[in-house]
Amino acid sequence: MHRLEKLFRPGSIAVVGASGDPAKLGGRVLRHLTSFGYSGRIFPINLSGKPVQGHPxxxxxxxxxxxxxxxLIVLPAPLVGKALEDCAEKGILQVQILSSGFAEEGGEGIAMQEELARIASRHGMRFTGPNALGSISPADGFFGTFSSLLDTARPGPGRIGVATQSGAYGSHVYAAASFRGLGISRAIATGNEADLDVADCIDYLVEDAGTTVICAALEGCRDGGKLRRALLKAAAAGKPVIIMKVGSTEAGAAAAATHTGSLAGEDRIIDTVFRECGAYRAASIEEMIDIAYVCAIGLRPPSGDVGILTLSGGIGVLMADACIGAGLALPPMPAPAMEAILKIQPVAGGRNPIDTTAQLNGGLQIFEGISQEMMRGADLGTVIAYMAHLGRNLERFPPLEQSLAALRRNFPDRLVVAVMTHIEEIRLRLEALGIPVFEDPTRAVRAVAGATFSRVLQQAARAAPPVAAAPPLRLETGNEATAKAALRAAGIPVLPEHVCTSAEEARAAAEALGFPVVMKILSADIPHKTEVGGVLVNVADAAAATEGFHELLRRARSAKPSARLDGVLVAPMVRGGLETIIGVQRDPVFGPMVMFGLGGVAVELFSDVAFATAPLTPVRAEALIDAVRGARLLQGWRGSPPLDRQALAEALCRLSEFAVAHEDSIASVEINPFLVREEGGIALDALISPREEAARATAMAD
Structure with a gap:
């Protein structure tokens, strides 16, 4: 039994604050438990000790x-703490606090909520809320909630589990599901999440035998690791999670002094984590319900290859465009399959979509043969059949129904979707066959895409080995030279360079390296050197090196009079290759996130970057590279030679391990540019921003 089983399916329950007035919150909860077939024992708690709504x-x-x-506790906020203590003393260790008036109202409410958490922690108790809506399990007749939905509609039993923070959002989801004819297995709204959160409830729904698909919604997330583990657990169990992230997190990714930080917006990080864990991020409740409908009525397609069979060329094109936009593939029918299709319907057009033309109306029996050849010929994951208004004609529909049934019977592991206007009787008959029915073609395609995406990505299961924590970094100066020294030690290639504090040292270093050289101002207070003219390239001789040293100091003092200057960095001049940016941003919820994109000014112009959680494996590093459109330049472009992609992937892996090892010390790392060459790659510039806590600790130690 899962540790939260009794929150969803209790054999007996106390209603603390039960009221005899069915209009009050405590009265509504008791009425719902009494009226909808709950067979467990109900214990109303009321100070009067008199019967309440017919119960002692x-x-x-x-x-x-x-x-x-x-x-279930439904009391005024000041009384909840004592009630929770009493529950713990009695031995009730799973509680839902429906009362409001806590952290959501600020002030004293925050302190009262913190006290609830302390009480629970002392007693080993787990609770949802405060400010929660409660939970339901329709198959058990259990409706432990005050939701006003139950005054007019009651969700029936089904296979969709719902876990949300917001009560209103949660009840809207299961109301919308009910109105679509979809049943609910379990549903819960966790409220302020002083203890249990949505991730805990997803974990429960994964183990719940009555749930096959999970709908979830978050407003914030305090424990990114726990959420990630719950989503991966769902993926491993084959249960799709359709999730919405709304509102602002309690701690979003703060922009640091690096491009990496400013690009690492909250939505990018959330998208990355959900994608890596195989969860689909829905954009609306409608989309969430559509995808859950496909998964619950039909199945998750084994691939993203889709075949479109249509009696309208225009609708076929519309759905084809929607498929490409949603990331689905439309493989053309192989020649043998097309020959077979044309024997069945000589006027059929296209190779996918297959347009039967309106002549299908005159010979509905041909549908079965064409659909079978499509599924067999291209080994499709899904066939979407557009049938106009035939779903409204009970007399003419049986041949199509038989064809669709045969398709499901012969290909039981593939998804079949019908798109047509329809009457309820025909929809119900197709759903009984495991065939979802839509009226809108684009919604059908998006739902198929979501159901396909929910299959866990291969790289999500290929976790990198754990990285041991390293001693805190000491980046007292925090300039480019100290950053590169730390990265060099981590296995990231850098150029041979010299830190020079005088013109004579700069000239000698340049002569030792060989001309031409690059000269750069060194200062932790000037993270973007080009903005102050702090970089000189193609320095050709000793005289230019001497003059360059003085010029860089002059420019820096003019542009940033208060900046601390640590000298000038002299490095070899490197030509050719592709400038990329690789970096790490520590997200306060999900930890170190690795970034890759095109480097130089391109990162600002196009924001063509992608993120991945750290640490990376080689496979996941390759996937990160592929997620950037500009990465095609690595293959060679218009006659240029291919570049060393493997060296780039290796550098990304080493950087990710460095970030995890020093997670407590580092806020962000930026290597911009990391130059990818025909052979190898090299960090030409680097910046490490320490976490404020680590910087303060270093300063105090000094």
Whole structure:
């Protein structure tokens, strides 16, 4: 039994704050438990000790004749702490606090909520809320909630599990599902999440035998690791998670003094984590329900290859465009399959979509043969059949129904979707066959895409080995030279360079390296040297090196009078290759995130970057590179030679390990540019921004 089973399916429950007035919150909860077939024992707690809505009541949970499986608390906020203590003393260790007036109102409410967490921690108790809506399990007749939805509609039993923070959002989701004829397995709204959160509930739904697809919604996330583990657990169990992230997190990715930081917006990080864990991020409740409908009624397609069979060329094109936009593939029918299709319907057009033309109306029996040849010929994951208005004609539909049934029977592991206007009877008959029915072609395609995406990505299962924590970095000066020294030690290639504090040292270093050289100002206070003219390239001789040293100092002092200057860095001049940017931004919720994109000014102009969680494996590093459109330049472009992609992937892996090892010390790392060459790659510039806490600790130690 999962540790949260009694929150969703209690055999007995105490209602602390039960009211005889069915219009009050405590009265509505009791009415819902009583009215909808819940067979468990109900223990109303009311100070009067008199019968409440026909049930005997007790003044306190401590007076109960037995220990209930769980409790619902519906009391004024100041009374909740004492009630929670009483539940713990009685031995009730799973509680839902529906009362409001806590952290959501600020002030004293924050302190009261923190006290609830301390009480629970002392007693080993787990609770949802405060400010929660409760939970439901329709198959058990359990509706432990005050939701007003139940005044007019009641979700029936089904296979969709729902876990949300917001009560209103959660009830809207299962209301929308109910109105679509979809049942709910379990649903819960976690409220302020002083203890249990959505990730805990996803973990439960993964193990729940009655749930096959999970809908979830987050407003914030405090424990990114726990959420990631729950999503990966769902993926490993084959249960798709369709999730929405709304509102602002409690701690988003703050922009640092690097491009990496400013590019690492909250949505990019959330998208990355969900994608890596195989969860689909829905853009609307409608899309969430559509995808859940496909997964619950039909199945998850084994691939993203789609075949479109249509009696309208225009609708076929519309769906084809939608498929490409959603990342689905439309493989053309192989020649043998097309020959077979044309024997069945000589006027059929296209190779995918296959347009039967309106002549299908005159011979509905041909549908079966064409659809079978399509599924067999291209080994499709899904066939979407557009049938106009035939779903409204009970007399003419049976041949199509038989064809669709045969398609499901002969290809039980493939998804079949019908698109047509329809009457309810025909929709229900197709759904009984495992065939979802849509009226809007584009919504059908997007739902198929979501159901396909929900299959866990291969790289998500290929976790990198753990990285041991390293001693704190000491980046007292925090300039380019110290950053490169730390990165060199981590296995990232850098150029032979010299830190010079005088013109004579600069000239000698340039002569030792060989002309031409690059000269750069060194200062932790000037992270972007080009903005102050702090870089000189193609320095050709000793005289230019001497003059360059003085010029760089002059420019820096003019542009940034208060900047601390650590000297000038002299490095060899490197030509050719492709400038990229690789970096790390520490997200306060999900930890180090690795970034890759085109370097130089391109990163600002196009923001063509992608992120991945650290540490990386070689396979995941390759996937990160592929996620950037500009990465095609690595293959060679218009006659230029291919570049060393493997060296780039290796550098990304080493950087990711460095970031994990020094997670407590580093806020961000930026290598811009990292030059990818025909053979190898090299970090030409680097910046490491320490975390404020680590910087303060270093300063105090000094």
């Amino acid at each position: 009541s007790w003044p306190n949970v401590l007076d109960l004749p037995e220990v209930p499986d769980s409790a």
